[in-house]
Amino acid sequence: MKTIEMLENVRDFVISNRNTGTSTVVLGASMCSGAYVLCTTIYQKKNFMENGISIYRELHGLAKKPFLIDNLALLEIVNKSIEEIEELNKIVKNLERKNGRSS
16 A cells, blocks of 8 residues: 555544544543643644643653644644645656656
């Protein structure tokens, strides 16, 4: 399985399992364990209280603790990865075309 197919499978799985209570389970697990929760928005960060950490900040230097990933953060990471892979594939194809090769 190609990387992009794997990422698309994860994306489709996360989307199809929206509104099933995953964030509530993640919140409960985080509160019980003190685990960080990687999230994307300020609203999510507030929802996960002091354990919420934005994926857009520098994550080095934090205390070592377990971590969980909220669905929206996972979806954001997967979607950005798919976009970047597709963009890189376009660049490679254009370079190959320019150099007279085809994939």
